Amino acid sequence: MKAQEYIKARGIEVTPLDNASVGRLSIDAEFKFAGKRGVVVSPKRGSVSDRYLSLLSNEGVSFVVAEGGSTLSFYEAPPKAGELHSVRALKPVKARLFPSQDVFEYLSTLLRQSVKKREAIDAVAANLLVARIANEEAGKEDAWACSIAGTVDDCSDLILSIKGKLKDADINNEGVLKLCAVLAGFRLKPATPEESAQLTDWVARASDDKKCIHGLPLALSPVFQSMGENANSISLVTSAVGAQFSILSGSGNGEVVLENGNQGLLSLLKLLYPEIAFIDDGYLESRHAKTKDVVVLVPPFGRSMQLKKGAELTSSFFKGEPVSKKYPGEYLYTIKAIEQCKPDGLIAVVLPEGILSGASHRAFRDWLLDSVQVLGIVSLPTGFCFSGTGIRCSILFMKKAKQIPADYSISMTELQQDDFDSDVIAATIETIKAAFNPEDRA
Incomplete structure (x- = not known):
């Protein structure tokens, strides 16, 4: 992170400088903090030597932010006279901004x-x-x-x-x-749904573990917010945190089933969404799940699963199959989500690309087309679900239509990495919003 970006994020005005230096140490910018002078420097080794700290102190500098390497270095003069010494960040002040x-x-x-x-x-x-x-x-x-x-x-x-x-x-x-x-130095308690989404997005993307499924990118938050608008009841079933939690914004009648969640993560989510009910028993085995207007699903990926005795899945997809047969977990979770959704309700499911294109999954896709109206498919860039891998995921948007049209169009969007900083994602959001007409839920 650039030092000047950090200082600006703290709400401090920064003035870039040209040809300013102390000895051979160039001064890139200066700022006023707590009524005292601060400077930004870029030493070759990342940290500032005692000699230059002494020279800066003599110049009346009370704060130094040095950039070099992957982290920033901070120095602060004591309240009374004294040399600059190392600290871990600029001290907090009363007026705090939300992190950029x-x-x-x-x-x-x-x-x-x-x-x-x-x-x-x-x-x-x-x-x-x-x-x-x-x-x-x-x-x-x-x-x-x-x-x-x-x-x-x-x-x-x-x-x-x-x-x-x-x-x-x-x-x-x-x-x-x-x-x-x-x-x-920042305010972390969210004041808006967008800030709650940013916090869950950070947790989703903090890890670069290739085995860890990551949540959906923050740019898709408006899509899920639009799905939740005017919905009387919402269910979010997820094995990760991310933009999908934006569907809970403003909902007083929502529930979350956090698959494979840890208690620390659960504590955070309860803090961010205090009105939402969190369920810790298995989704597939849940016998009393009430039907919902909207269901959003991010299932566990890549697992072969067998229907358990307590699971109540009555779908026609299982007819004629032995009870002991194993299925891809994505099948079972998707079928459960469809069964939980009310007639004319909305469903969004995140699936690996192979489920939607692989020849071995054709029977499942045929069953889906016979069971729901597919409104759109948004294909995400490679690695967005599993960081640092070649795995690609898509979001399948569906309507549990009381009567599926004989002929209808499906919105198909393939997003690339750069699209999240362009108008392409905005157009995608509008397409999905238009498809999810709140009046259809009456």
Whole structure:
């Protein structure tokens, strides 16, 4: 992250400088913070030597932000006279802004450097947000202010609340304190549905574990918000967090089944969506699931599953098949979602590309076309579901029409990486919004 982007994200005005320096150290920009002078520098080795810190102090500089390498370095002068010394971030002030996307990306970098156990990154990210939001609500800032310059021992309670059940060998305490110090300068409690979506998106993308399914990209949040508009009842069944949670915005009658979720993640989601019911029993085995106006599904991928005794799936797809037969898990979850949806209700399912194109899945696709009206398919860029892999996913938008038209068109959109920064995604959103007409749900 660029130093000037961090400073701007804190709501501080930055003035770029030309040909300014102290000795051989060039000064890229300057800013005013807490009534004192601060500067941005770019030392060759990332950190600033004691000699240059002394020279900057003599020039009346009270804050230094240095960029170099993958992380930023911060220096601050004591309240009374004294030399600049290393801190973990600029100190917090009363007026805090919500983090920018650049800040979230920087936090992800710090998180990956701090957590050695890759599969635990999303849990630590969730713990961070839960602890920070809880402190904001309680008005207790001392623990987080301590992370700016305090020792690991000084901040032991804060570290413990964030690392949860992780062993000391799985986490870097100094790295965790740097994360806390950066977060201390921002407001984390969401004030809008969009901010809630940004928090879940960060948790979804914080990990680069190839085995971990990631949530849907933030750019698709308006699609799911539109699906939830005017819906009396909503069900979200998901094995990951991401933009799909935007469907819960403003819903007072929604439920979430978090498949394979951990308690830390569940704690965060309950904090962000206090009016939503969270169900921790298995979706397929749930016997009492009420029908819903809208069902959104992000199923576990790549599992071969057998119908369990308690599962109540009465679909015609299973007729004539032995009870002991195993099916792709995506089949079972999709069929359950369709059965749970009310007539003329809306369904969105995330599926791997192979299900929608592979020859071995043709019978399932034929059954889908006979059972629902397919409104549109949005194909996501490679790696959006599983980071760093060649796996490609698509979102299948459907209507459980009381009467499927004999002939109808299906909106087909293939998104590339660059499309999320262009008008293509906006056009896709409008297409889906138009297809999901709230009047059809009456």
